Amino acid sequence: MDNMVRALSESGGIVVCALDSTEVVKEMERLHQPSAVVSAGLGRLLTAASLMGSWLKNPQDSLTLRIDGGGPAGVLVAVSDGDANVRGYAGNNVVEIPLRADGKLDVGGAVGHEGTLSVMKDLGMKEPYIGQTPLVSGEIAEDITAYYAASEQTPTVCALGVLVNADLSIRRAGGFLLQLMPGALEEEITAVEKNVAEMLSVTDLLENGGTPEDMVHLALKGLGPEILEKRTVEYRCTCSRERTQDILASLGADELEAMRQENPAVQVECHFCNKVYEFDINGISQKIK
Numbered sequence: 001m002d003n004m005v006r007a008l009s010e011s012g013g014i015v016v017c018a019l020d021s022t023e024v025v026k027e028m029e030r031l032h033q034p035s036a037v038v039s040a041g042l043g044r045l046l047t048a049a050s051l052m053g054s055w056l057k058n059p060q061d062s063l064t065l066r067i068d069g070g071g072p073a074g075v076l077v078a079v080s081d082g083d084a085n086v087r088g089y090a091g092n093n094v095v096e097i098p099l100r101a102d103g104k105l106d107v108g109g110a111v112g113h114e115g116t117l118s119v120m121k122d123l124g125m126k127e128p129y130i131g132q133t134p135l136v137s138g139e140i141a142e143d144i145t146a147y148y149a150a151s152e153q154t155p156t157v158c159a160l161g162v163l164v165n166a167d168l169s170i171r172r173a174g175g176f177l178l179q180l181m182p183g184a185l186e187e188e189i190t191a192v193e194k195n196v197a198e199m200l201s202v203t204d205l206l207e208n209g210g211t212p213e214d215m216v217h218l219a220l221k222g223l224g225p226e227i228l229e230k231r232t233v234e235y236r237c238t239c240s241r242e243r244t245q246d247i248l249a250s251l252g253a254d255e256l257e258a259m260r261q262e263n264p265a266v267q268v269e270c271h272f273c274n275k276v277y278e279f280d281i282n283g284i285s286q287k288i289k
C-alpha cells in the first residue's frame with residue numbers, strides 16, 4: 001500500500017507531503033531495540049528524512065539529517081536515499097528518562113537542546129550541500145521548521161509523531177511537511193494556517209484510520225488539492241560487502257597496517273542495520289598497495 005502522498009494546492013502556492021511511516025519505524029525498532037523515548041526521537045527523524053528526501057530528483061541522490069543535541073541519546077542520524085527510503089541510528093539506544101509534565105515522551109530531553117541540526121544533501125555534485133541550524137527544542141519537528149526558515153528561506157510546517165506501545169513496540173508513526181512556494185497567496189496562507197491548527201495530531205489521525213491522503217486533503221481543505229504523486233517508502237539499508245571494503249581501503253596504509261598488526265581479522269558492523277562484515281586486513285592491504 002502507498003504510504004506517501006504529495007499534493008499541490010490549485011494555485012500551485014502550497015505543497016504538502018504526508019507519510020504513514022509506521023512500518024518504517026517498526027523495522028527500525030526491530031533492528032535497534034531502542035527504549036521508548038529513543039524510538040520516538042529516531043522515528044521522528046526517520047520520518048522527517050523520508051519527507052525531505054522525497055524532494056530528491058535522482059535515485060543516486062541522498063539526504064542526511066544529523067542531530068547533535070548533547071543529550072543522553074547521543075547523535076541521531078537518518079539518511080534518505082533518492083527514493084525516500086530511509087535508514088538511521090542513535091548513538092545510544094537505551095535512554096530512560098521521566099515523561100514530560102504533559103505525560104508525553106521527553107524526546108527533547110533525550111536528544112538534548114543545545115546543539116545543531118545538520119542537513120547534508122548529496123546531489124551527485126563535486127561537493128555535497130551542507131546546511132546547519134541551532135536546535136530549537138530537540139523535539140525534531142520544530143527543529144526541521146527552523147532549518148527551512150533559516151537555511152532555505154522556505155516557510156514550512158512540519159508535524160511528526162511516533163506512538164510507542166507499553167511493550168516498546170511501535171503503534172503508529174507518521175508526519176507531514178507543508179511548504180509555501182514563492183507564489184503562495186495571502187488568503188491561501190491564512191486558510192492553510194487555520195486548516196493545520198484544526199488538524200488532530202498525526203498519530204491521532206492515523207489511530208482513527210486516517211491515511212496520508214486524508215492528511216493532505218485536511219491540510220489543503222478548500223484550496224483544491226491535486227495529488228501529484230503516491231509512492232511506497234520503507235526502511236532500507238544500502239550497505240554491502242563491497243562498500244564496506246571500500247571504506248576500509250580508504251582508511252589509508254598507516255591505519256590499515258596498525259590494524260593488521262593488532263589483529264588482521266576485522267569485523268565491521270553497519271550502524272544502520274547491524275549486519276557484520278568480516279575481512280582479512282592482509283587481503284585489503286594488498287589490494288591498495
Ligand SMILES: [Zn+2]
Pocket residue numbers: 237238239240270271272273274275
Ligand atoms: Zn547496513
